Amino acid sequence: PPTAPPPPGPPARGSLSLHRAYLRSPLGLLRLGQLALGAAFWVTVAAHKYEGAAHFALFAAVLVWLLTLALFGLSLLGRWELVPWLGSRWLLTNLVHDLALGVGLYAAATGIMGHKAKQRSFCNLPGYSQHCLYSAYLSASICGGITVCLYLFSGLYCLSRRCQDQRDII
Numbered sequence: 541p542p543t544a545p546p547p548p549g550p551p552a553r554g555s556l557s558l559h560r561a562y563l564r565s566p567l568g569l570l571r572l573g574q575l576a577l578g579a580a581f582w583v584t585v586a587a588h589k590y591e592g593a594a595h596f597a598l599f600a601a602v603l604v605w606l607l608t609l610a611l612f613g614l615s616l617l618g619r620w621e622l623v624p625w626l627g628s629r630w631l632l633t634n635l636v637h638d639l640a641l642g643v644g645l646y647a648a649a650t651g652i653m654g655h656k657a658k659q660r661s662f663c664n665l666p667g668y669s670q671h672c673l674y675s676a677y678l679s680a681s682i683c684g685g686i687t688v689c690l691y692l693f694s695g696l697y698c699l700s701r702r703c704q705d706q707r708d709i710i
Contacts, residue, residue: 559618565710567634570694571612574642574687578605581646581683585653588676594656597649601684604645611637615709631709635698642691650684653677 562568582601585594611634614620621627657677698709 556617556619559616561710562615562618566697567694567709568612568615570690570697571608571615574608574690574694575605575612577683577687577690578608578646581649581653581680581687584676584680584683588673590673592656593652594677597652597680597684600645600649604641607637607641631698631702631707634709635695635702638691638695638698643688643695646684646688646691650681650688653681653684657681 578601582598582605585598585601590598614623615630615634620630620633623630623633626633654677657674657680660672660674660677663672663674701709
């Protein structure tokens, strides 16, 4: 008896290659800076003893860093269309991520670490013999402040592209 042909398989995907134009674009360079300074922020906090609100600062920094890493990876490989619903709105996705999550959460985390550094400023005096977290908290707040600026710049870049009726991130 004749048999039906097998159903067609999924369409073949092209090989993975780097989207070099993205890597050289302003958004790609800003993402690299965000990843580097964001990692410096949360590694500095995690490497030292922390308590209280610093738990939220560390959570916010790691969450935003992981989401940024995912956006960067998908954009670098040119595979954002694989993300359901968000892939067709990739520029808007990047815009919301940068302004709402990046600026919002990193500004809160930076404020927390700045406040904690101010609370520990007494131990920065010469002759203080106890372990001092002032420099760690201050370093984290400086990295966080610069990271907030990078997220703001990338959000404004995406917003300007959106206002020019461009749909792509490059």
